[in-house]
Amino acid sequence: MLSDDHVNEIIIQVENVSSGVQSHPSSNQIFQEKVLLDSSINMVSSISDIDVIDSQTVSKRNDQKGNQVLRFSTSLNESMSQTLHSLECMGIDTPGSSHETVQGQKLIASLIPMTSRDRIKAIRNQPRTMEEKRNLRKIVDKEKSKQTHRILQLNCCIQCLNSISRAYRRSKNSLSEILNSISLWQKTLKIIGGKFGTSVLSYFNFLRWLLKFNIFSFILNFSFIIIPQFTVAEKNTLQFTGLEFFTGVMAKYFRNNFINPHIYSGGITKLIFCWDFTVTQEKAVKLKQKNLSTEIRENLSELRQENSKLTFNQQLTRFSAYMVAWVVSTGVAIACCAAVYYLAEYNLEFLKTHSNPGAVLLLPFVVSCINLAVPCIYSTFRLVERYEMPRHEVYVLLIRNIFLKISIIGILCYYWLNTVALSGEECWETLIGQDIYRLLLMDFVFSLVNSFLGEFLRRIIGMQLITSLGLQEFDIARNVLELIYAQTLVWIGIFFCPLLPFIQMIMLFIMFYSKNISLMMNFQPPSKAWRASQMMTFFIFLLFFPSFTGVLCTLAITIWRLKPSADCGPFRGLPLFIHSIYSWIDTLSTRPGYLWVVWIYRNLIGSVHFFFILTLIVLIITYLYWQITEGRKIMIRLLHEQIINEGKDKMFLIEKLIKLQDMEKKANPSSLVLERREVEQQGSLHLGEHDGSLDLRFRRSVQEGNPRA
Amino acid sequence: MGNKQTVFTHEQLEAYQDCTFFTRKEIMRVFYRYQDLAPQLVPLDYTTCPDVKVPYELIGSMPELKDNPFRQRIAQVFSEDGDGHMTLDNFLDMFSVMSEMAPRDLKAYYAFKIYDFNNDDYICAWDLEQTVTKLTRGELSAEEVSLVCEKVLDEADGDHDGRLSLEDFQNMILRAPDFLSTFHIRI
Numbered sequence: 001m002l003s004d005d006h007v008n009e010i011i012i013q014v015e016n017v018s019s020g021v022q023s024h025p026s027s028n029q030i031f032q033e034k035v036l037l038d039s040s041i042n043m044v045s046s047i048s049d050i051d052v053i054d055s056q057t058v059s060k061r062n063d064q065k066g067n068q069v070l071r072f073s074t075s076l077n078e079s080m081s082q083t084l085h086s087l088e089c090m091g092i093d094t095p096g097s098s099h100e101t102v103q104g105q106k107l108i109a110s111l112i113p114m115t116s117r118d119r120i121k122a123i124r125n126q127p128r129t130m131e132e133k134r135n136l137r138k139i140v141d142k143e144k145s146k147q148t149h150r151i152l153q154l155n156c157c158i159q160c161l162n163s164i165s166r167a168y169r170r171s172k173n174s175l176s177e178i179l180n181s182i183s184l185w186q187k188t189l190k191i192i193g194g195k196f197g198t199s200v201l202s203y204f205n206f207l208r209w210l211l212k213f214n215i216f217s218f219i220l221n222f223s224f225i226i227i228p229q230f231t232v233a234e235k236n237t238l239q240f241t242g243l244e245f246f247t248g249v250m251a252k253y254f255r256n257n258f259i260n261p262h263i264y265s266g267g268i269t270k271l272i273f274c275w276d277f278t279v280t281q282e283k284a285v286k287l288k289q290k291n292l293s294t295e296i297r298e299n300l301s302e303l304r305q306e307n308s309k310l311t312f313n314q315q316l317t318r319f320s321a322y323m324v325a326w327v328v329s330t331g332v333a334i335a336c337c338a339a340v341y342y343l344a345e346y347n348l349e350f351l352k353t354h355s356n357p358g359a360v361l362l363l364p365f366v367v368s369c370i371n372l373a374v375p376c377i378y379s380t381f382r383l384v385e386r387y388e389m390p391r392h393e394v395y396v397l398l399i400r401n402i403f404l405k406i407s408i409i410g411i412l413c414y415y416w417l418n419t420v421a422l423s424g425e426e427c428w429e430t431l432i433g434q435d436i437y438r439l440l441l442m443d444f445v446f447s448l449v450n451s452f453l454g455e456f457l458r459r460i461i462g463m464q465l466i467t468s469l470g471l472q473e474f475d476i477a478r479n480v481l482e483l484i485y486a487q488t489l490v491w492i493g494i495f496f497c498p499l500l501p502f503i504q505m506i507m508l509f510i511m512f513y514s515k516n517i518s519l520m521m522n523f524q525p526p527s528k529a530w531r532a533s534q535m536m537t538f539f540i541f542l543l544f545f546p547s548f549t550g551v552l553c554t555l556a557i558t559i560w561r562l563k564p565s566a567d568c569g570p571f572r573g574l575p576l577f578i579h580s581i582y583s584w585i586d587t588l589s590t591r592p593g594y595l596w597v598v599w600i601y602r603n604l605i606g607s608v609h610f611f612f613i614l615t616l617i618v619l620i621i622t623y624l625y626w627q628i629t630e631g632r633k634i635m636i637r638l639l640h641e642q643i644i645n646e647g648k649d650k651m652f653l654i655e656k657l658i659k660l661q662d663m664e665k666k667a668n669p670s671s672l673v674l675e676r677r678e679v680e681q682q683g684s685l686h687l688g689e690h691d692g693s694l695d696l697r698f699r700r701s702v703q704e705g706n707p708r709a
Numbered sequence: 710m711g712n713k714q715t716v717f718t719h720e721q722l723e724a725y726q727d728c729t730f731f732t733r734k735e736i737m738r739v740f741y742r743y744q745d746l747a748p749q750l751v752p753l754d755y756t757t758c759p760d761v762k763v764p765y766e767l768i769g770s771m772p773e774l775k776d777n778p779f780r781q782r783i784a785q786v787f788s789e790d791g792d793g794h795m796t797l798d799n800f801l802d803m804f805s806v807m808s809e810m811a812p813r814d815l816k817a818y819y820a821f822k823i824y825d826f827n828n829d830d831y832i833c834a835w836d837l838e839q840t841v842t843k844l845t846r847g848e849l850s851a852e853e854v855s856l857v858c859e860k861v862l863d864e865a866d867g868d869h870d871g872r873l874s875l876e877d878f879q880n881m882i883l884r885a886p887d888f889l890s891t892f893h894i895r896i
Contacts, residue, residue: 120727127818129789130798133728177732190895198890268857269864269881272837273824275844276891277777277807285776286846293848296841300856533886640867643876647868 111140112147116165184208188516194280196474196519197288199530201278203476204512206539210487211508217494218501225498268299271529284525291527318386325381332377333404336370337411344415348423363435364442367408371485372446375401375478398477398538405485406546412439413492413554417562427568433497440489440500444507447482451518459522471524479515480539484547491551495558716740718756729805736801739896743800746771755797763800765793773894778843782823791828807894816892817882821875832873834858 111119119140123133148158185208193201271292279285340363347363378400387393416432425431455472462469486504493500559578564571571577585601588594604610714737717725725736744751746767752759765784774780784793787803795803805811806819825832826839837858841849849857865873865881873881882888 123728124730125812125815127815130725130728130802134724137724137727173726173732177734186895193895198887198893202890267864269861270885270887272840272844272857272861273820273878273881274885274888274891275778277779277894278891280773280776280894282776285778289778289844289846290848293845296845296849296857297853300853300860531887532890643868647870650868650870 108136108140108143111136112143116162117169184211185512192516192519193278195284196523196525197276197279197284199476199526199532200474200519202532202536203474203479204516206480206536207483207508207512207515210483211505211512214490214501214505214508218505221494221498221501268296271295271299274529279525287525291525294527295529321385325385329378329381329400330403332374333400333407336374336404337407340367340370340408341411341415344412345419348419360434361438361442364438367412367439368442368446370408371405371443371482372450374404378404394477398481401478401481402542402546405481406550409485409488409492409550413550417554417557421558421562425565427565429496429565429569433493433500436489436493437497437500437503440486440493440503440507443482443486443489444511447511448514451514455518455522471522473526474519474523476530476535480535481542484539484543487543488547488551491548492554495555716753716755721755721758725801729801730808730810731801731805739801739804740797742771742896743797751797760796762789762794762796765795768793768795768800773896777894778846779823782826786819786822804894804896807892808896809890809893813882813889814879816889817879818875820882820888820892821878824878830875832878834862834872837861 111122114122123137123140126133126136128136148162185204189201189204189208192204275292276288279288343366344363347359351359375397378397382393382397385393385396387396412435416435420428420431420435458472462471486507490500490504560576562577564574564577566572571580574580574583585598589598714722716737717740722733722736725731726733729736731739740755743763744753747763750763751761765781765788768784769775769780774783777783781793783803784795785791787799787806788795789799806815821832822828824836824840826836827833832840838854841854841857845854862871862873865877867877867880868874
């Protein structure tokens with residue numbers, strides 16, 4: 001009995017610290033706390049191993065001993081009932097028992113001072129059964145209400161705050177419920193996930209996210225641009241707010257998904273433990289199991305064969321193959337850009353003389369053909385280039401495709417801003433808007449035709465004609481790039497044609513269904529594990545960095561350098577687009593009520609110093625975070641080494657104890673005094689003052705073991 | 710829909726909302742799924758907290774679980790007595806942890822328990838063998854299976870004691886960002 005308490009005490013010592021950080025379960029903090037409890041951990045682990053050795057007694061115990069899980073107390077039912085019992089002393093009448101445990105009390109004590117939102121979050125994150133969580137919540141609520149009863153002075157304020165926070169929480173809950181009920185395509189996504197798994201699902205999630213964003217953008221545009229245009233024909237400059245809101249949303253999304261690369265890759269472990277639970281269809285599960293076996297075999301065979309060092313000749317040929325492939329791909333991209341440029345110029349002149357309505361579609365048609373054909377050419381390079389890791393192949397292909405698409409958009413922007421804008425045409429903005437609209441439309445048509453015709457044909461070929469090919473797999477990278485390309489065009493076009501988000505909305509909506517139908521009919525589930533999270537981070541980064549930033553640059557050039565057309569648009573007659581803002585500020589400065597806006601504009605937005613200071617602050621914060629990350633990496637490495645060392649200590653102790661047990665078994669069981677002396681002599685391990693309890697524990701196990709021997 | 714449900718009292722529903730990651734509507738939806746599994750067994754009135762357990766055979770036949778290689782372990786881990794028969798509380802708990810709102814640490818904890826076949830708080834080599842066999846459905850030979858287990862222990866065992874503790878497992882999960890999206894069952 002005594003030793004049980006000792007064990008509990010020691011465990012509690014460890015848990016004392018860890019329960020304090022339960023609300024912030026970041027592993028780093030837990031690790032830091034663990035460093036402080038060096039010897040106690042040692043003690044606990046050695047005691048737990050005495051337990052393990054003493055198998056007869058261990059088999060009776062289930063995981064209620066709680067020696068291993070230091071962060072979450074595993075003695076679930078026991079601790080909860082004990083907590084209920086132990087709360088007599090806190091003044092709550094519950095059926096009493098003399099056996100106390102500090103664990104539950106500590107947990108409750110840590111929960112009480114939290115705000116209600118944090119408390120609910122902490123309770124939800126507890127790995128306990130529903131009943132325990134409910135009891136916990138009830139106890140904490142009772143305690144909290146008792147405490148607030150006692151504090152009489154601040155009673156009024158606290159009650160006010162409580163009711164406000166409760167009302168706020170309720171309204172937030174109902175809002176999230178409403179938003180969730182509008183959630184689009186839940187069932188369809190579940191079916192897709194059930195058959196194809198998380199990776200393909202990530203593409204459709206991305207599509208849905210883009211759709212939601214376009215809806216938001218459209219609403220913004222509509223309320224700030226279209227409505228004023230209809231009601232009062234006044235120039236307004238609030239269209240930038242949409243793009244600026246977006247920056248914040250993007251940064252947060254990106255931050256949430258960013259992963260820290262670690263020391264080793266853990267390839268096969270991830271395959272084993274990251275089984276895709278979303279796959280629910282029987283055939284899909286069987287296929288996935290087969291694919292997993294294949295991947296595991298490949299992984300094992302990679303390990304078996306040593307990395308054969310390539311001869312110099314082989315390395316040279318491989319390097320030259322890479323070089324040639326890169327030169328050719330870049331050359332093809334540049335050639336396409338040049339072709340697009342000259343075609344565009346020629347088209348302009350051609351349209352001036354002839355007015356064939358179909359001729360305007362020539363440029364979009366060519367661009368879409370390039371976007372379709374050239375990636376296929378790039379994938380054939382795979383036959384020439386050999387990469388060691390298939391991941392590199394995917395990345396290289398992606399980079400080439402991105403380069404192609406970005407350069408095409410870039411050349412078109414150059415053409416529009418340099419040629420069309422300066423050509424002196426009437427309403428050149430409308431021309432650009434129409435061009436973008438046609439490009440988008442043609443892209444959409446091509447995508448539909450590809451879904452319904454191209455993939456269908458590929459399925460016929462794969463199933464009927466050349467059966468060795470089999471069904472095709474959904475090319476996530478290529479499809480996501482197409483979405484990003486279309487979105488970039490939309491962003492460029494918003495300035496010239498504000499209804500573009502609406503059109504993109506409709507197109508995305510239709511594209512979801514067409515891709516979904518084609519997916520179900522013509523594709524098979526992916527055979528290789530696709531790192532969905534990392535790829536998604538990469539794509540979001542792509543959406544942000546070349547795409548969005550490029551759009552901002554284009555728009556910046558448009559606004560600051562180009563002269564609006566004289567007769568069309570809300571900016572007609574101005575020397576530059578930016579003058580609309582200047583004149584707005586001038587108008588405002590005459591009205592006394594809006595001088596603060598003018599002040600903000602002149603001193604914050606207009607001044608260099610402000611941006612300099614802002615940049616400096618951002619850089620300092622980034623540097624701080626970077627240093628913290630570096631420090632934590634070092635900490636993790638040191639703690640890892642410490643864990644290894646403690647493991648070695650544990651093994652040493654176990655061996656020692658086994659030896660002792662063997663010696664004891666040989667000797668007379670009644671000569672316990674002798675053993676005690678022996679144990680004390682050998683107690684020069686780093687047990688310190690816990691010697692006595694180890695002693696008693698060991699003796700107890702010996703006593704228990706003996707009657708059964 | 711509205712607030713006119715008669716299955717739970719207001720307090721019960723609030724307690725469920727606070728203890729799981731579900732909203733009110735989702736809790737009702739999960740309840741009706743539970744009720745559909747055994748319409749004769751599960752009453753439509755839970756205000757009196759009836760003690761009803763749906764047997765494992767019915768739970769394991771749910772479309773979300775019936776083809777999952779680990780369905781038995783999942784039911785055992787979340788059930789009250791470890792035998793796979795689940796009360797409504799267990800059922801809600803299970804889908805709450807497997808939903809997309811649950812944090813990674815909570816999911817890692819339960820995933821660890823699922824993969825720990827002999828319930829000894831460690832994933833030992835035998836547990837790994839069971840896991841791999843369930844995952845590959847007899848496609849791999851015994852030698853390959855043991856090789857895989859060896860390799861996994863090599864990669865993930867931090868303190869080199871021949872088995873994975875919860876910390877080792879959580880450490881490994883930190884390096885697998887896909888875990889959060891794959892350890893997810895949508896209901």
